[in-house]
Structures are given as structure tokens and as C-alpha cells.
Amino acid sequence: MSNYAEGFIDFVNASPTPYHVVDTVKKQLQQAGFEELSERNNWDGRIERGSKYYVTRNGSSIIAFTIGGSYRPGNGVSIVGGHTDSPVLRIKPISDQRKEGYIQVGVETYGGGIWHTWFDRDLSVAGRVFVNENGKYVSKLVKIYKPILRIPTLAIHLTKERYTKFEFNKETQFKPIAGQYQEQSKDAAGCCGGEQLSEDEYQSLKSVVQRHSKELLDLIAADLSVDVAQIEDFELILYDTQRSTIGGLNDEFIFSPRLDNQVTCYCATQGLINSVQSLGSQEGIQMISLFDHEEIGSLSAQGADSSFLPNILERLTRLTRLTNDGNEYGLNNISSSYFLETMAKSFILSSDMAHGVHPNYTENYESLNKPQLNKGPVIKVNANQRYVTNSPGIVLLKKVADLAKVPLQLFVVRNDSPCGSTIGPMVSAKLGVRTLDLGNPQLSMHSIRETCGSHDVEKLVLLFESFFEHFYDLEQRIDVN
Ligand SMILES: [Zn+2]
Missing domain, CATH: 3.40.630.10 (Zn peptidases)
Incomplete structure (x- = not known):
């Protein structure tokens, strides 16, 4: 090789x-x-x-x-x-969604991917984060290594078509799950509301904590060794955690x-x-x-x-x-x-x-x-x-x-x-x-x-x-x- x-x-x-x-x-x-x-x-x-x-x-x-x-x-x-x-999936500007006990992350399709290949893969996030370092806004690269997201297919037993053809709605059925939540966890994290802010707490835009899942932000902050409060904004992209590798009987392929x-x-x-x-x-x-x-x-x-x-x-x-x-x-x-x-x-x-x-x-x-x-x-x-x-x-x-x-x-x-x-x-x-x-x-x-x-x-x-x-x-x- x-x-x-x-x-x-x-x-x-x-x-x-x-x-x-x-x-x-x-x-x-x-x-x-x-x-x-x-x-x-x-x-x-x-x-x-x-x-x-x-x-x-x-x-x-x-x-x-x-x-x-x-x-x-x-x-x-x-x-x-x-x-x-x-072609990838990108995290939406307001992404925190919760349904049936699951934490979900809203994503936007980028480019012309073969999107059905993204189902049932062990996904994670990587991208660019702007961090407030004493009033300077510094761009840092982030890459979470562990798989945290997955877009699950529906069990074959639960669909009439039995997957003779696989069609799905890219907005409603293509949303990754990222974890589970306890009903009150969002309030406990103190991240809901925001309507009662005082004068000096004024925000032109809701903070990232209010727009994205706290658990996801905690992971990113830990990866960058910063506080969640320092994260100003980011562009995060989903990627498959399975690593690129040589493949084939005689090492003639790259699977990647x-x-x-x-x-x-x-x-x-x-x-x-x-x-x-x-x-x-x-x-x-x-x-x-x-x-x-x-x-x-x-x-x-x-x-x-x-x-x-x-x-x-x-x-x-x-x-x-x-x-x-x-x-x-x-x-x-x-x-x-x-x-x-x-x-x-x-x-x-x-x-x-x-x-x-x-x-x-x-x-x-x-x-x-x-x-x-x-x-x-x-x-x-x-x-x-x-x-x-x-x-x-x-x-x-x-x-x-x-x-x-x-x-x-x-x-x-x-x-x-x-x-x-x-x-x-x-x-x-x-x-x-x-x-x-x-x-x-x-x-x-x-x-x-x-x-x-x-x-x-x-x-x-x-x-x-x-x-x-x-x-x-x-x-x-x-x-x-
Ligand atoms: Zn190309």
C-alpha cells in the first residue's frame, strides 16, 4: 500500500x-x-x-x-x-427540539446528498465555534469524537410498504435523536423564558443556550476547554464517526x-x-x-x-x-x-x-x-x-x-x-x-x-x-x- x-x-x-x-x-x-x-x-x-x-x-x-x-x-x-x-447536514440556528422523551437536533440539508445513507449511522458533530475570550471573539475548531446522534429508520414491521421503496420527509422524518430528557430538565437548566430580562441583560438574539440543547453545548464547551457562557455562536456539521479505511481482498479500495x-x-x-x-x-x-x-x-x-x-x-x-x-x-x-x-x-x-x-x-x-x-x-x-x-x-x-x-x-x-x-x-x-x-x-x-x-x-x-x-x-x- x-x-x-x-x-x-x-x-x-x-x-x-x-x-x-x-x-x-x-x-x-x-x-x-x-x-x-x-x-x-x-x-x-x-x-x-x-x-x-x-x-x-x-x-x-x-x-x-x-x-x-x-x-x-x-x-x-x-x-x-x-x-x-x-454534502452534509448542518445544525439549524435554533435546533433544540424535544419529543416523546427524546432530545432531538434540528438539521438542514447542505448540497445534494444521498440522504437515505445517513439513516442508522453513528453520527457526531464538528465545526467552527466563536468563543468570547475577554471581549475578543476567537474562532476555534471543534470535533466531538464520540457518536452522539442518530437518524433511526422505522422498523420494517411498522410500515405498510415494507420498504419496497424508501421515501421519507426531509423535514419531519430526517431529524436525529441525541439523547433523552427528564420533563423538567430544561427549566432546571435555567434556559427557558428570557422575556423578563433586565436592562443590562439585553440580548439582540437569544443566546446559544436558549437555542440549542444544553447537553450538546456542554460537550462542545468541554471539548474546547471553555465555559458554555463563552460560546457566542457556531457552525456545526454532522459527520459519520466511522473512520475512513483501506478495504477489499487485496487492499484495492478506500471506504470513506x-x-x-x-x-x-x-x-x-x-x-x-x-x-x-x-x-x-x-x-x-x-x-x-x-x-x-x-x-x-x-x-x-x-x-x-x-x-x-x-x-x-x-x-x-x-x-x-x-x-x-x-x-x-x-x-x-x-x-x-x-x-x-x-x-x-x-x-x-x-x-x-x-x-x-x-x-x-x-x-x-x-x-x-x-x-x-x-x-x-x-x-x-x-x-x-x-x-x-x-x-x-x-x-x-x-x-x-x-x-x-x-x-x-x-x-x-x-x-x-x-x-x-x-x-x-x-x-x-x-x-x-x-x-x-x-x-x-x-x-x-x-x-x-x-x-x-x-x-x-x-x-x-x-x-x-x-x-x-x-x-x-x-x-x-x-x-x-
Ligand atoms: Zn465534487
Whole structure:
């Protein structure tokens, strides 16, 4: 088993939410010597050739880049794009519900999950909590390890249909149970009412204690080693406590949550870090761009349809060599921008998971374009531009893959089938940058528990590494006007 498959399993187990994905990527980048930048600061004089940086937005999207030792303003950027989010259930702003002796937690569906797979799983919560530390509001990551929630199915004996088909109401029948309560426990906790507050107890919004179950808040506070009273607000996401694992007779599978799209997040980060070994001689900028909110259309301040990537690229294309301070290697802000030249010379690999062929449903796949697990990354083609792959892109990726000895596969959907999409079309349209859609093959996309090939993880890492190392040279040999 390659170290990369094991490395991915550790990555996904550490990352139940987009906030954790960004935190895990950050830690790997920091270990490799990447330096953090903030969008709140001016980057004047901060960026150097041969150096490595990252910047985050909202704690749930991250862009990391390396500046080639021989980089010149106007040179291209090789970008691997992906997303940090997966379909999940999120705790509602007022979530405490009690019925028939059960403590229940109101949840909201996020994205297009295969929701029936969330029934009868041992669920817990993780996310981001804002804590009041002496008047400063600090964001902290929380991850409760023990299973505390469950969405129970109804016993087969109690339903007329006997589950010949499984349908349920996502509002009323999809509500997790979290425990049991004694009738008076809510009052005893002193958390009901609130109408009789005095002047100095005024609250514009009911406190978290009044909106969520006290027992849940106690757990979160204990995990963060703070008092419940310090919790200002949070974004909490449910996750399956069953850990990602290698599976199959010959260890050929990974059984895991969130393969879509943490495989990309992990492989892009590893590929960029590996490519640092040739950074001294690189002439371009190498970049990974991992966005939140792909599963709901990418339109947010930190999604792929936001200003995040254009803003970072604009900052970088205003950098040029200093001529007046004798610092040959420094880069500094200049008034003119090389943005347009750089965009025309850049390329984005939009990486998102692909559909591997399913042996029990082969009729749902196009007869000749059926990727198999462990046979390499899949180039996704769609004439209607749900994927933006075109022939110059395929030529480039073939050369990149040949150099790394990585096999590639092709995918197209049937004409009578719907098609997914990715960040590819919107990012390429926004920037005018050539783009290709690809991704590793998997089964059960958007299930709470998905399956991919364990050997494909290393292949995608090597493909990205080769892209970062060879793009500058290859790009100049592919002639498209
Ligand atoms: Zn995806």
C-alpha cells in the first residue's frame, strides 16, 4: 500500500468539515515551509522568488502558491482547483427540539446528498465555534469524537410498504435523536423564558443556550476547554464517526466519507509540496485553489464563483522585480498589471471526483467510456460544457501524464443521463483561463460512505506534481490562438 493512500486516510479522518480541511492543508503546508499571508495586509515587499505561501478566506477556502526561482512577471500560473465541502447536514440556528422523551437536533440539508445513507449511522458533530475570550471573539475548531446522534429508520414491521421503496420527509422524518430528557430538565437548566430580562441583560438574539440543547453545548464547551457562557455562536456539521479505511481482498479500495472532494484537496497539496524540489529552476507560479461551497453552486464570498482566486492572481500579477533597492531577488508591487498576459498563459486543472463503473448498474454508463477504479485519473468530457475539457487541454495533460508515467481514462455521460458539473466552467469563464476537468474515479458519489481505488491516490499526486514541474515548458509548445 502506498504511503499516499494511508496519508489520504489520515487526512480525511482529520477533516470532517471544510474548516478542518483548510486546517489540515495548512498544517501540511506549514510543515513544508509555506508562509501564511493575509488578505487584510498589503503584500508589498513580502513575496520572493523561490518562496512558498498560502492564504485563506473564511477559514473554509485556501489558496497556496510557490513562486519559481526564475519567475518573471507575465509568466503563466499552473493551477489545480478543487473544493473543500461535501454534502452534509448542518445544525439549524435554533435546533433544540424535544419529543416523546427524546432530545432531538434540528438539521438542514447542505448540497445534494444521498440522504437515505445517513439513516442508522453513528453520527457526531464538528465545526467552527466563536468563543468570547475577554471581549475578543476567537474562532476555534471543534470535533466531538464520540457518536452522539442518530437518524433511526422505522422498523420494517411498522410500515405498510415494507420498504419496497424508501421515501421519507426531509423535514419531519430526517431529524436525529441525541439523547433523552427528564420533563423538567430544561427549566432546571435555567434556559427557558428570557422575556423578563433586565436592562443590562439585553440580548439582540437569544443566546446559544436558549437555542440549542444544553447537553450538546456542554460537550462542545468541554471539548474546547471553555465555559458554555463563552460560546457566542457556531457552525456545526454532522459527520459519520466511522473512520475512513483501506478495504477489499487485496487492499484495492478506500471506504470513506467525503472522497468527493477531499481526494483532490489531499493530492493537490501533496503534488504542490513535492514540486518544491524543482522550485529553484521553475519559471512560473504553481498554485492550488481549494474552495468551499461547490456543492451548493459556488456562489459565496469564498466559493469558486467569488473574487478569491481573481483577487489573489491580481495581487501576484502586480509583482515585479525591484530595480532601485539592489535586492535582485525581491518582488514588489508595481502600478501596471501583468494580469491579462498571465491569464492567457495559465492553465487550470479543475479536479473533482469522477464516476467509476458500477458492476450492478453498467447500463447507467456510456458503453465505451466507463472508467475503472485504480486505472488512473479520469478526463471528463462534455459537449455541453458541464465539463470544460477540450483537445489542447487533453494534449497538455497527456504530455504531463506521460512524463510521470500515470495512466489516464476518459469519461462522458450517456445522452439520456443527467450530468454533474464542477468548478471548471465558472472559473474558466471568469478568468478566461484554459481549463480541463479531471478527477479520480469513485463509486457512490455523495453517499455518506463512498468507495475509490487505493492505488489511484498516488497516481493523482504524481500527475499534479508533474503538471507543476513541466507546465511552463509544455505550455509554450501547444499552439492555440
Ligand atoms: Zn465534487
